Structure formats: C-alpha cells, structure tokens
Amino acid sequence: DMKIEVANQMMLDVWGKTDAIIGKPFYEALPELRGQPFLEILQNVMVTGETYHARNTPAIIEKNGALNTYYFDFTYKPLFDDEGNVYGVMDMAIDVTEARFVQKAIEESQKELLSYFEQSPVGIAIITEQDLTFTMANPFYGDLVGRRPEAIIGKPLLEALPELRGQGFDDLLRTVIGTGIAYVAKEVGVDVLRDNTLQRIYVDLAYQPRREKNGTVSGVLVVATDVTASVLSRKELEESETKLRGILESAPAGIGLFVGRDLVIENPNQTFIDIVGKGPGVVGKPLREAMPELITEGQPFLKILDDVFTTGKMFQSYGSQVRIVQNGVMTYNYYNITYSPVYDSNGKVYAILDIAIDVTEHMLGQKRLEEAESALRSAIELAxxxxxxxxxxxxxxxxxxxxxxxxxxxxxxxxxxxxxxxxxxxxxxxxxxxxxxxxxxxxxxxxxxxxxxxxxxxxxxxxxxxxxxxxxxxxxxxxxxxxxxxITIQRKHQFALEQEVKLRTEQLAAAVEELQVTNEELEESNSQLLHSNDELAQYAYV
CATH class of the missing domain: 3.30.450.20 (PAS domain)
Incomplete structure (x- = not known):
C-alpha cells in the first residue's frame, strides 16, 4: 500500500502536508501525484531493489490549497530486511525550485546580452593573455577581418589572421596586458585578407585590459569601429586638393549522519566518503578528527552544526565553497548543503543528517556566465x-x-x-x-x-x-x-566631405575651362600676328 511510516518536518514541508498523513497510503496522502510517475518509480525500486536518483525533477504538489509545479533533487533508496528482501523505500528530497528559477533568470539574461553582442554594429572580440587567443568575436568583427567568427575563436591572433604579422598589433596587445593600460587610437590602418584580397581598412581601435579579481590582466577586450568610408572620403578630398594644387601650379549528494555533540560520522554513503576524501576509515570518527581542515582553514561548518544541534533548526545553503583535503590535495569545491536535526523518542536532537550536493561545475559555469555577462555589458558601454x-x-x-x-x-x-x-x-x-x-x-x-x-x-x-x-x-x-x-557626427562629417569633394571638383573644372579659353585667345592672337606679317611683307615689296 506504500504507507508513509516516517516523515521528518523537512519532508512534510516539501509535500506541503502535516504529520496527519503518517500511516496513510502514499496516494491517499498526496492524491495530486496521481498521473505523475512517482508511484511507478517507487514500485520499481521495491521490485528491483535498486536505488533511484533524479535531479531537477518537476512535481505538481498542492500546498496551502494551491497546485503548483516544484522542482526536486530526490533519491528513492530501498530498505532491506535480514533476509535481503525489500520491505520499504527511504525517500530523500531537496526542493531546488528557487535555484532552478535563479539559474533560468541568469541564462535568460545571458541570452539577452549575447543577442546584443551578436547584433552590435561595432566589431567586438576578447583575446586572452595566453598566446593572444580569441575567445569571443561578434559577427561584425568577423566582417571586419573577412572571416566567420567561429573560424577564429580558439585560435591565436597570428594563426587566425596571419596577415597581421609585422603590423605591430600583437606587440600592442602584449603591452596592454603587461602594463594594464588601455590603448585607444583613431583611424588605424590595418591590412586584412578579405575576399582573398589583401585590403586596407581603417578602424577606431580600443584595447581595454580585462582584469581578474586579484587585479591581474587576463586578456584584452577589443572594440573596433569601421571608419574606412570616412577615411577614404577624406583621403579622396586630400587627393583632390593635391591634384587641384598641382594644376594651379602647372605641374593627390553526499549523505551522512553526525551523531552526538561530537558529531561522530555514521552511515555515510560512498558519495559522502568521496567528498570527505579520506576513505571509509572516517566512519566512527568525530567530524573534527576526520576533517581537521574545517578548523585549520577557519571554516564555519562546525559552529553551524553545533547551532543546529542546540536550536533544532535546519540549516541550508546553496553554492557554499568548502575547502576539503581529498586524497591529500586541498580542493575548493562548491556544495548545496542541508543540515537536518534528527530527534530521538523524547523529542531531543541526537544527530544531524548531512546532505551535500557537489555543484562545483554549476557554480563555475555560473561564474563564467557572470563574467561573460560583465564582459558583454562592458563591450556595450565601451561601444x-x-x-x-x-x-x-x-x-x-x-x-x-x-x-x-x-x-x-x-x-x-x-x-x-x-x-x-x-x-x-x-x-x-x-x-x-x-x-x-x-x-x-x-x-x-x-x-x-x-x-x-x-x-x-x-x-x-x-x-x-x-x-x-x-x-x-x-x-x-x-x-x-x-x-x-x-551616427549623427559620422554622417555629418561624411556629408561635409562629399560637399568639399564636389566643390573642389567644380573648382578644378573651372580652372581647366579657364585654361582652355586662354589657349583659344592665344591662338587667335597668333593668327592675327601672322596676318599682320603678311601685310607688312606685301607693303615692303611694293
């Protein structure tokens, strides 16, 4: 009948029920779970005797009269009698709904910022200190250098863009990394290979050092604005002026139990043993002896456990860093931790149930997301x-x-x-x-x-x-x-340059026309002089 024999307050809170459900069949106590897969999973554990683990699993539960979807990490562990037969199942569950929503919000924010980054009309890239390797590049940067972003990401600068060798940009990047001082320059000429042709483009260039929390420079944020059209227009004007001047001059989860005030480790699972990192010999030892680094590293967990023992109040934390010596090596992993008081028949706390879930990969990923988000925000602000x-x-x-x-x-x-x-x-x-x-x-x-x-x-x-x-x-x-x-200033400059080119062209045309008129007048004068010479010759003859 899957009757509920024991349920601590934490599990009752997870279900949104009171201790009145103790002794009732599972689906009578939680009728809203009908049609959901949990009874089938429980029955399978009873039949096979195999433990079932799941993470981030949705469940529709009625709490305070309202049906809502919650997310849980849970384990169904079979319980065996002396003859090895399964007589029950232990259900251990942690509500991770809030953490899931927080992660989803972070992912949405990152997605939005990535969208801004991808659509930016300014070339943006991130180059790391090691080998000057591209780690990010938006499509506009790819257009500037004549490559798809995915073709350069993960490659060192001079491998991705070999035509830059000898142009000095690698030296500039190393200087920014070495000094931590940003480099900003206007209308920088760059020879890049575009459409299989070496082309000269011009960019307003900014190299912004990217610093780690300890102050060291780990790379450079590159922001390049294409000003080729503006520069070429100005150069055309300069060439026109040079040409005009030349003409005018006639010549340009681990799980364990801490028993008693000494917190003696009992009934740890293998994951708990692996987390502690000192082998199965930790069983029967006080926690402070099994993990002396909790004291030597000045960590708060022994004090927190003592408070739980004293107050009987559960403690939970998400993404807490714990410094643990595992197999002789200090590690700095992150864990979701729950310390739940366990009561004896007299209602007194006699032990604490420790549930620890290694979320290091998630936390490091979240930190990378936050760092990427910060870099993208900096890129948008800088541009x-x-x-x-x-x-x-x-x-x-x-x-x-x-x-x-x-x-x-x-x-x-x-x-x-x-x-x-x-x-x-x-x-x-x-x-x-x-x-x-x-x-x-x-x-x-x-x-x-x-x-x-x-x-x-x-x-x-x-x-x-x-x-x-x-x-x-x-x-x-x-x-x-x-x-x-x-782009108001760029368009105004472009219009002014175009008007100046037009004016210089008109002046050049006028000068050419004036020279042509002068030449015609000289030809007329020469004709008249020849005529006069003929008349003088006839007069002399007479």
Missing part, C-alpha cells in the same frame, strides 16, 4: 550603444537608459514602436523593416538608419538600428531585440 526590445504581440518597445535619453523618454516605460518621434517617411520605412523582420521568423533581421527627434529638447539624431527576431521553441516570432548607435 556607446543603446539597446532595445520590441514585443511583437503588444507592439511595445523597451529602451535602455542611453537610448531613452536619445529619444527624450522615460526608460522605465514601454512605448509603441521602435522610435517615438520620426518624420513620416522614416516612420513608414521603419514599420516596413519591422514587418519584414517578423515575417522572416528566426532568420529575420532589421538594419536601418533614421532621424529621430528628441521629445524633450527637439534635438535631431541620426540613428543606426540593428536587431534580430527572437522566436519561441515552436519557431513563432515573439520579439525583436538589438542595438542602436548614434
């Missing part, structure tokens, strides 16, 4: 980009602080469309681009320039907006997300 998210169903957009400032709106509100104040022509083009990106689904993207008018100051800015369609698991478009860049 002076605005970010936005457009909800397709509502038609409302959320702007970052910088973009809201450009538009003259409140960053904490949502607004219809991707830009609040546009000229009629720009508004129509932007709507068309949004619809096109949505219709193309996961392959949809948007890339457009428009002029926006600040709602507060009336200032006009030329904005370059790029983004990508975000779809759900069924491929249905949910949102557009991307970045914006204020």
């Amino acid at each position: 002076e980009l605005g970010t936005w998210t457009y909800d397709i169903e509502s038609g409302l957009a959320k702007y970052s602080s910088r973009l809201a400032d450009w538009y003259g709106v409140n960053e904490n509100a949502n607004y219809p469309g991707l830009a609040p104040s546009l000229e009629v022509e720009d508004e129509a083009r932007l709507k068309k681009a949004i619809n096109s990106a949505i219709q193309n689904g996961a392959a949809g993207s948007i890339d457009i320039e428009y002029t926006v008018i600040n709602n507060v100051t009336g200032q006009q800015r030329i904005i370059h907006l790029q983004g990508q369609t975000i779809c759900n698991d069924e491929g249905l478009p949910l949102a557009l997300r991307g970045t914006t860049q204020d």
Whole structure:
C-alpha cells in the first residue's frame, strides 16, 4: 500500500502536508501525484531493489490549497530486511525550485546580452593573455577581418589572421596586458585578407585590459569601429586638393549522519566518503578528527552544526565553497548543503543528517556566465550603444537608459514602436523593416538608419538600428531585440566631405575651362600676328 511510516518536518514541508498523513497510503496522502510517475518509480525500486536518483525533477504538489509545479533533487533508496528482501523505500528530497528559477533568470539574461553582442554594429572580440587567443568575436568583427567568427575563436591572433604579422598589433596587445593600460587610437590602418584580397581598412581601435579579481590582466577586450568610408572620403578630398594644387601650379549528494555533540560520522554513503576524501576509515570518527581542515582553514561548518544541534533548526545553503583535503590535495569545491536535526523518542536532537550536493561545475559555469555577462555589458558601454526590445504581440518597445535619453523618454516605460518621434517617411520605412523582420521568423533581421527627434529638447539624431527576431521553441516570432548607435557626427562629417569633394571638383573644372579659353585667345592672337606679317611683307615689296 506504500504507507508513509516516517516523515521528518523537512519532508512534510516539501509535500506541503502535516504529520496527519503518517500511516496513510502514499496516494491517499498526496492524491495530486496521481498521473505523475512517482508511484511507478517507487514500485520499481521495491521490485528491483535498486536505488533511484533524479535531479531537477518537476512535481505538481498542492500546498496551502494551491497546485503548483516544484522542482526536486530526490533519491528513492530501498530498505532491506535480514533476509535481503525489500520491505520499504527511504525517500530523500531537496526542493531546488528557487535555484532552478535563479539559474533560468541568469541564462535568460545571458541570452539577452549575447543577442546584443551578436547584433552590435561595432566589431567586438576578447583575446586572452595566453598566446593572444580569441575567445569571443561578434559577427561584425568577423566582417571586419573577412572571416566567420567561429573560424577564429580558439585560435591565436597570428594563426587566425596571419596577415597581421609585422603590423605591430600583437606587440600592442602584449603591452596592454603587461602594463594594464588601455590603448585607444583613431583611424588605424590595418591590412586584412578579405575576399582573398589583401585590403586596407581603417578602424577606431580600443584595447581595454580585462582584469581578474586579484587585479591581474587576463586578456584584452577589443572594440573596433569601421571608419574606412570616412577615411577614404577624406583621403579622396586630400587627393583632390593635391591634384587641384598641382594644376594651379602647372605641374593627390553526499549523505551522512553526525551523531552526538561530537558529531561522530555514521552511515555515510560512498558519495559522502568521496567528498570527505579520506576513505571509509572516517566512519566512527568525530567530524573534527576526520576533517581537521574545517578548523585549520577557519571554516564555519562546525559552529553551524553545533547551532543546529542546540536550536533544532535546519540549516541550508546553496553554492557554499568548502575547502576539503581529498586524497591529500586541498580542493575548493562548491556544495548545496542541508543540515537536518534528527530527534530521538523524547523529542531531543541526537544527530544531524548531512546532505551535500557537489555543484562545483554549476557554480563555475555560473561564474563564467557572470563574467561573460560583465564582459558583454562592458563591450556595450565601451561601444556607446543603446539597446532595445520590441514585443511583437503588444507592439511595445523597451529602451535602455542611453537610448531613452536619445529619444527624450522615460526608460522605465514601454512605448509603441521602435522610435517615438520620426518624420513620416522614416516612420513608414521603419514599420516596413519591422514587418519584414517578423515575417522572416528566426532568420529575420532589421538594419536601418533614421532621424529621430528628441521629445524633450527637439534635438535631431541620426540613428543606426540593428536587431534580430527572437522566436519561441515552436519557431513563432515573439520579439525583436538589438542595438542602436548614434551616427549623427559620422554622417555629418561624411556629408561635409562629399560637399568639399564636389566643390573642389567644380573648382578644378573651372580652372581647366579657364585654361582652355586662354589657349583659344592665344591662338587667335597668333593668327592675327601672322596676318599682320603678311601685310607688312606685301607693303615692303611694293
């Protein structure tokens, strides 16, 4: 009948029940579990005698009159009688719902920042100190150097881009790493291999040192803005001026029991023994003798266990680092820890149940996610980009602080469309681009320039907006997300250069025309002189 014989307060809390369920069949005590797989798993453990472990498993449980989905790490362990027959199952479960939601939020945040990074209209890459190896590169950086990002990530600089050898960029990177001082330069000429041709491009370049928590420089954040068109326009102007000048001058989970105040280790499982790292000989020893590093390393766990023994209150922690000497080597792993008081028949605490789950890989992954998130935020800030998210169903957009400032709106509100104040022509083009990106689904993207008018100051800015369609698991478009860049100064400079080129060209044409007129006048004068000579010759003859 799967009757519940014993359940501690922690398990009752997990189920959302009181001790009134003790003695009841499992499905009578928890009827909401019907249709879920747990009874079948329990029956299988009873039949096979094999322990069952599961992690992050969803279960729909009624707590306080409401059905909700919770997530658990749990173990079903068979209990054997003297003849080796299974007579019951021990259920050990930990509620990991909150940790799962936190991890999901971190992953969503990372996904959003990666989306911004991928869609950035500025070349961004991260190069590590060891062999100057690429660890990240966005698509725009790939376009700049004529390679797909995946073709250079994981490779040293001069292996990924051999044409840079001798151009000095590897020396600059080592200097930034060695000194910790950022390098910033405008209109740097770079010879790169694009479309199988060595081409000269120009970039505004920033090398920002990336520091570890101890202050050491572990790599460099590279931000490169393509200014080739602007530089070439200026060079064309300079060449035009040189040419004009030349013409004018006639001549350019472990599990164990700590018994008593001395916390004597009893009934540890193999995982517990592996975590302690000193072999099965720890059984029967006080915890402080089995793990002296808890004292020598100044760790708080013996004090926490003593408090649990005194107060009878359970202790839980997530992602706690524990320094343990395992097989003679100090380790620095992370664990989810639960210390649960165990009571005797008189209601007094006589032992503490320790459940420890090694979450080192998860914590290190989370730290890497946080570091990557920090790097991406730094890249977005360094590139002076605005970010936005457009909800397709509502038609409302959320702007970052910088973009809201450009538009003259409140960053904490949502607004219809991707830009609040546009000229009629720009508004129509932007709507068309949004619809096109949505219709193309996961392959949809948007890339457009428009002029926006600040709602507060009336200032006009030329904005370059790029983004990508975000779809759900069924491929249905949910949102557009991307970045914006204020290119007002670049476009004004470009327009000024084009006007200057036009003026110099007109001046050159006028000078050529004037020279042609002068030449015609000289030819006319020469003709008249010849005629006069003929008349003088006739006169002399007469």
